[in-house]
Amino acid sequence: MAAAQFDLSILTPERAVFEGKVEYVQVPGSEGYLGVLAGHAALVTELAAGTLTVREPGGEDRRWQVSGGFFEVADDRATVLADEVSGEETEEQG
C-alpha cells in the first residue's frame, strides 16, 4: 500500500540538502519530536537540536542531525530551514 506523498525541502543557509517527495518526516520540534504525514495542517515550529528522519516512497528511512532552525508545513509542502545539517548522507550539489 503506497502512502500519500508530499514535497519536502531541507535547506541550510549554505545549500539545499534534500529536495523531493516523501511519505513521512519527523523533526525535533522545540516542544518535542513531531511527525508529519501528507495532509497535515499548516504549521510553523522552531526546531531544537536533534535527529531529522525522512521516509522516501518505498525507501529506507534517511536521517540527518540538525542543530536548530524552523519547520514549516503549508499546503502539503514541508520545509526544514535548518541552521546546520550533518549526517551520514550529504548530497552533492551541482
Place this chain on the structure above:
Amino acid sequence: MASLKVLRRRIRSVTSTRQITKAMEMVAAAKLRRAQARALATRPYAIRLTGMLESLAAVAREQELPLFAAREVKHTALVVIGSNRGLCGGFNTNLFRAAEERLRSAAPGSLALVIVGRKARDYFRRRTWPVLVTFADLGDDASVDSARRVTADLLARFESGAVDKVEILYTRFHSALRRQVTFETFLPIGAAPADGGPEVARDIIFEPGLEPIFAALLPRFASARMLAALADSRASEEGARMTAMGAANKNAGELLDLLVLQRNRLRQSMITREILDIVGGAEALK
C-alpha cells in the same frame, strides 16, 4: 634607441609577467565558478525564509518588535564589504569611492564604519572616518560562520541602541562581466508588506508560539542576507580579478610583440653593419 641587451632583458621580464597574469586569470575563473555556485546555493534558503517572514509579518506588525521598528536615526553604521586580496581591477576602488561619497554626505559624527575585508581595512586605516569594528580575518570563502559573526555584532549594536540604522555597501554579482556597487538598508529589517499582503488569516499552528518564532526568525533572516552579500561580493571580486588579469595579459602580449619587433630590427641593423664593415675591409685590401 635601447641596446640589444636591455631589450632582451625587458622581453624576458614581460614574458614572465604574462605567464603570471595568465595563471591568475585562470585561477580567478576557477574561483569565480566556485564562488558563483556558493552564492547560488544560498538562495533557496533565503527565499523560503523571506517567504516565511512575509507571511508572518502582518501578524507581527501589531507587536512592537525592535528589529522591525524604524526609529529616529541618530547614529548609522555603514558596513563596507571589500576583498581580502588585491589585483582585482577597480573592484575595491569603486566600492571605496561609493563609501566616501556616502560618508561625506552624512552629518559629521552620525555615520561610522563597519569594515569587512583586509583591503577595506588597509584603505580606511589611512583615513580619518570613525570605525566601529573591523572584520579582516573572515577567511576567503563567504561562510555561514562569517555571516553570523558580522550579523551578531550588528544586531548587538542595533539592539543596545548604539546605532539606529545599519546600511551595507557591497558589490552585487550579476555575471562574470557585470557587477554593481550596491547600497542597502540592513537594519531595521522593516519593509514589512502592507495590509493585504500574503494572507495570514488561514489557521497556522505556531509552536511554541508566534512571538518566539519571530524572535528566532529575524536574526536568521539578517544573517542570511549578510551571507548573500558576502557571497555576492566574493563572486564579484573573482569576476573583477578575471577581467583585470585578462586585460593585463592582453597588454603584456601587445607589449611583447612591440619589443620583439624592436629587438629584431636592432639585430638586423647590427648584422647589416657588420657585413658592411667586412665588405668595406675586403675592398680596402684589394
